[in-house]
Every structure is written in C-alpha cells, then in structure tokens.
Amino acid sequence: MIEDITQDARERMSKSITALKHDFAKIRTGRAHTSLLDHIKVPYYGDEVPLNQVANVAVGDSRMLTVTPWEKHMVPVVEKAIATSDLGLNPSTSGNVIRVNLPPLTEERRKEMTRIVKAEAESARVAVRNIRRDANSDFKALLKEKEISEDEERRAAEAIQKMTDQFIAEVDKLLAEKEAELMEI
Secondary structure (H helix, E strand, C coil): CHHHHHHHHHHHHHHHHHHHHHHHHHCCCCCCCHHHHCCCEEEECCEEEEHHHCEEEEEEECCEEEEEECCHHHHHHHHHHHHCCCCCCEEEEECCEEEEECCCCCHHHHHHHHHHHHHHHHHHHHHHHHHHHHHHHHHHHHHHCCCCCHHHHHHHHHHHHHHHHHHHHHHHHHHHHHHHHHHCC
16 A cells, blocks of 8 residues: 555656646747747647647748648737747748747846746645655555554655655756756857
C-alpha cells in the first residue's frame, strides 16, 4: 500500500514537471521556435483546432516563423488567429505563406517574462507540495486504520519528503535555465 501511494505521488509529481516544461515552452525568448504557436486555436469547419493541425509551422530564421496553411481559404483565418493571440505578434502574408517576425525583446519585456516564469515555477512547487500533502494524509489514514505501524508511516513520510525535495530541485533547475535563456541577448 505504501508503495502504491509513493508510486502514485511520483507519477503525479513528474506530471507537474512535464506541465511546467510545457508552460515554459510557450514563453517566448529571443529565438523563434515552432512550439511558440502550439497553443493557438483556429476555427476550422465549426471546431476550434490547434494551429499545427491546419498548417505547417517552420522556423525561417532565428527571428522568423513561417506558417503555411494546407488549404488556401485558411490563410486569412490563420493570420487573424495569430494576430489576436496573446503573443503580440504581427503576421504578414505573401501568397499562401504567413511570415511571423519576432521582434527583439526589450529589457522591460524580459523582466516581465522573468516574473511570469517565476510565477509558473511557484505554481509547480505548490502542486508538488500538494501531492506530498495528499500522500502524507493517505499514510495517516492507513495508520489510523491500523494497516501500517507508526514507524512505517514515518519512514514513508520521510521518503515522500525526499522525493518532494528532488522534484522541487528539478523545478528550480528548470527555472534557472529559463531565466538565463530569457536574459541572454
């Protein structure tokens, strides 16, 4: 039982780290990368679908993305979706290709992005700590039902704490990497 709870906590904590990595990928640094547009949804035959399901997104150079919709009538729709997104990008169309130039980040924008990154990392830390709390309460419930001894409960809580410390260290490492990436010019 203790092993099941510990394994469940490990899986949930690793999912928190995966979610943090996904959130960090959305946050733009000075370089162009295709994952920047992953969260943009486009209306397509009555449904909202991800941009990468209606167009090919490629890196033109370090400061430009090219988006090529697979259907010609989708060009203005995709262009509007990119322009109205929260990324603050201004796409330009030439024929069937939409070019998205990424403006260089100002110092003020870099600091704002750093604040956003820190908030995302703190959310991940809180999620990991909540998982630890859930596991510890499960251990206490097993102790109360006399399915495990006090020593087993204490050892299990210590193991969960070590695991929590490892995952929080991983969050801190990811945060440091992303901050360094944001601040480089």
